[in-house]
Amino acid sequence: MKNSRFIYSAVAVLVVGILLSTCKNPDVYVSIDQETKDYCLFGQGSYWIYQDSATFKNDSIIIENPIDYEQRSFGGGDNCYTGETYSTRILFYSQDSTYNFIISLTSRVDDYLPEGISVLCNDLKWGHATALYYHSGKVMESFPDGRKSLNLLEKKDNYSINGVAYSNVKIFEHNYLEEKRLYYWAKNIGLIRTEIHKEDSIIVKNLIRYNIKPYNQ
Numbered sequence: 001m002k003n004s005r006f007i008y009s010a011v012a013v014l015v016v017g018i019l020l021s022t023c024k025n026p027d028v029y030v031s032i033d034q035e036t037k038d039y040c041l042f043g044q045g046s047y048w049i050y051q052d053s054a055t056f057k058n059d060s061i062i063i064e065n066p067i068d069y070e071q072r073s074f075g076g077g078d079n080c081y082t083g084e085t086y087s088t089r090i091l092f093y094s095q096d097s098t099y100n101f102i103i104s105l106t107s108r109v110d111d112y113l114p115e116g117i118s119v120l121c122n123d124l125k126w127g128h129a130t131a132l133y134y135h136s137g138k139v140m141e142s143f144p145d146g147r148k149s150l151n152l153l154e155k156k157d158n159y160s161i162n163g164v165a166y167s168n169v170k171i172f173e174h175n176y177l178e179e180k181r182l183y184y185w186a187k188n189i190g191l192i193r194t195e196i197h198k199e200d201s202i203i204v205k206n207l208i209r210y211n212i213k214p215y216n217q
Helices: 002-021 033-038
Strands: 048-052 058-062 068-074 081-095 097-109 117-125 128-133 141-146 148-161 164-176 179-186 190-197 202-211
Touching: 002 141, 033 097, 033 117, 033 128, 033 179, 048 190, 068 117, 128 164, 128 179, 148 190
Parallel strands: none
Antiparallel strands: 048 058, 048 202, 058 081, 068 081, 081 097, 097 117, 117 128, 141 148, 148 164, 164 179, 179 190, 190 202
C-alpha cells in the first residue's frame, strides 16, 4: 500500500512537472539577426590560425563538420519561446595537442537585458558551457552568467593588427574571477584577436591566416 501511494505521488509530480514545462507560447519566435551571423556563423571548411605574440607558437581552429540547424522551445509555461541554434564540432590544434569542441550560436530571451533578446556565441567543451564570446547587445551592455560577465566595450570602424586592417570590429570583455579576457571580432571574418590579462602577464594571440567558407542554409 505504501509503495502504491509512493507511485501515485511520483506520477502526480511528473504530470505537474510536464504541465508546468509545456510551452504555452509556441508562436513566440526569437530569430538570430543577420549581423550576428556575419560575425559568428561560418561554413564547413573554414579555418583560423592564431599566433602567440610572445612565443610565436600557432593555434588552429577548423570547422570540419557540417553545421546543424535546429528550432526548438526554450523555457517553460508562460516564459517559453521558440529559438534557433546553429552548432557544430570543431578541431582545435594547440602545439602538439588536438581538442574536439562543440560551438553553438543560439538565440534566447533574457529578462535582464534592456531589449530582452540576446544572441550568443558559446564555446561548449565536452557538452558543458565554458565561456561566452559574443552577444548581440549594445555597447556597454553586460551579459551576466553566474560569476562571469560578457561586456561589449566598443565598436571600431577600423582596427589594425600587425599591419593588417580589419573593419567593423567589436571588442568584448569577459571577466571571470580575477582574470580578464578581451575578444576582438571582425565582421565576415570572426575572432581576430584575444587577450588574457593575468595578475602579472598578458597573453595575446592574433589572427595571422584564415579561410572563410560561407554558410548556406
